[in-house]
Amino acid sequence: xxxxxxxxxxxxxxxxxxxxxxxxxxxxxxxxxLDVLCPTPERRAKIFDPTGKNIRPYVTISKNGRFxxxxxxxxxxxxxxxxVEFFLLGxxx
Numbered sequence: 001x002x003x004x005x006x007x008x009x010x011x012x013x014x015x016x017x018x019x020x021x022x023x024x025x026x027x028x029x030x031x032x033x034l035d036v037l038c039p040t041p042e043r044r045a046k047i048f049d050p051t052g053k054n055i056r057p058y059v060t061i062s063k064n065g066r067f068x069x070x071x072x073x074x075x076x077x078x079x080x081x082x083x084v085e086f087f088l089l090g091x092x093x
Contacts (some may be wrong), residue, residue, distance in 0.1 A: 001026055001080035003033060008087030014046050015086070024078060030061060030086040031074040033084060 015037060022036055034055070038044040049056055051054040061068045062085045068076045078084070 003078055004083045006085045011086040014043060029076050030068055030076045058088055060087050
């Protein structure tokens with residue numbers, strides 16, 4: 001299945017572009033997508049906390065416009081054609 005990914009702000013530098021398509025096996029979730037997107041220890045360190053199990057607080061991910069924190073977090077299942085976006089959530093003030 002194909003997942004469309006889009007990267008905002010610093011994630012364009014981390015992932016080397018603004019957007020792209022990733023091929024994943026059926027039944028893959030956000031955690032699996034992150035495994036594919038973060039093949040090196042250096043890249044994983046920019047996305048995951050020191051435990052390697054949770055994403056860093058500044059990493060915001062949405063699936064089809066809905067924040068994964070409101071879905072099933074890293075276990076949010078993906079389907080063919082889904083749009084996943086990575087961005088920094090701005091703070092007002």
